[in-house]
Amino acid sequence: MDNHFFSAEIIDRAYQILATTTPLSFDCGRLCGSICCSSQAPGTGMILFPGEERRYPKTLPWAEIEKYRHIRVNSPELPPDVTDFDLYLLRCHGVCSREQRPLACRVFPLAPLITENGVIRLVLDTDGMEICPLVHQGQINRLRTGFVRQVRRAFQLLAEDPRIRFWMEMESTRRARQMQEPWHRLVEL
Template sequence: MKSKISKKTYMAIYRLLDKVSPIDKDCGTLCDAACCNCGGDSEDSDGLDFDLGIYLLPGEEKNFTMKEDWLKWNVEYAEDYDFPDSWFGKIYFVRCKTPPFCTREIRPLQCRFFPLAPHISNDGVLHLIISPVDLPYICPLIKEHIKLEDEFIKANFTVWKRLIKDPLIYDLVKMDSSSRHLISLTYII
């Protein structure tokens, strides 16, 4: 799938998000890194959970060699899954082999955004919300309504403003946002 976002931009986004954290300490110490370690019951022959892998955004794979020994790669086809109609062709799905240990500088975007998620309201405005996705683990940041660092929120917002300039990513955020019309959302911005 052809992304309009260059490797240079993805690398810059990784660097920007490397500088911020949801709170002023490693939030993994609050929960034994639940979002990395959560086990599931649909494992493959390597003992890796299919449900809890991470889809990379279109073009994000450019930041990887695909030979990282801590990641297992699956190449899927967007048309086989519930992605926007504009998505067609290869998409990359990764799972961590050694959670919570990874090469932190190249951990995927999805690991960096959580617990925030982008949301485009009916009037077309970009917001950040607390991820409303049902999860098989408890994130203390969400459950205890812990205030997130302003710098983390600001960096996420900057990144999402850039990312949704890519039509494929815009379509994904719009589709996810539309699916939330019955859910009560926690807006951060």
Template sequence: MDAAVDAAREKLKNVTPLKRDCGRVCGAACCRPLEGEETGMLLFPGETEAYAGREDWKIRRTARGDMVVCPGRCDREERPLSCRLFPLLPLIGEDGKIRVVTDLRARAVCPLARQGKSALDPAFTDAVREAGELLAQSEEQALFLDVLKQEQAEIAELLKQFRIQN
């Protein structure tokens, strides 16, 4: 696996959005695909090899990158980085520093994402920032974080237009 992704995954191995199991609040909504959908979680560059060919895990190639469709349950150590970061994202700011934001894609499913970062364990937010700093040291991962930043900007613009029209 890519060394930066491996280090970022390790940073988030033992921290979760809340000190208690937040899945009890929502029935682990982020692990259940919406009915009729099998969208999967976006994999970071170099992460695909950890899931390819595994029973009950499927890889989907998309224009955004590889996605993994999981069996709906997993051990903590096999969780993709996207799942470990959820519902936050580390993005590279204009000053080159990592900014931790609530993932706009998460708001549809995650009650914590709708409340914002203040609802989360600060240790989790700090770990997401540190994971982002590790990723940003790799040119390939930094480019991927830029793609995610662009995607967040596009979603924000769509949400703005939706609010204006309603």
């Protein structure tokens, strides 16, 4: 099966799973002035999941998409056409329509943490610590149960794509290291 098609199909299904769910019963942007939707600083924005950039046209009136990082993997476990790919960053100019939101926005403030035995745990995305009161508060149990359940389903589905799973594992390694840092003990995750 063509991996580009595989990514697109899985990403489309993840979008459907996350279409109507939100972290709180109200617009969480009211807590922070929607700061995650309005950052204009270079290098800030939401990283698109591998292959997700193909969902968007080259130019958008409400956002910019730029190449963020090239990933090259030397792994006998991955098919050759999965070991070389780019990551893209989407930077909003303001609030977009809910249907246009990338996966990173749909799952925020949660992030996957794939354990050594392959289990996908959900953690608060501490990369959002400075901008998100929900992350700063440090309590997943304050999020809507349905939201947490749908995000878990989406991550399990996304992990079926080898390129996306590799990226999730790479990010999980970074998060696991981050969780060992002394400052992290200040946040109850």
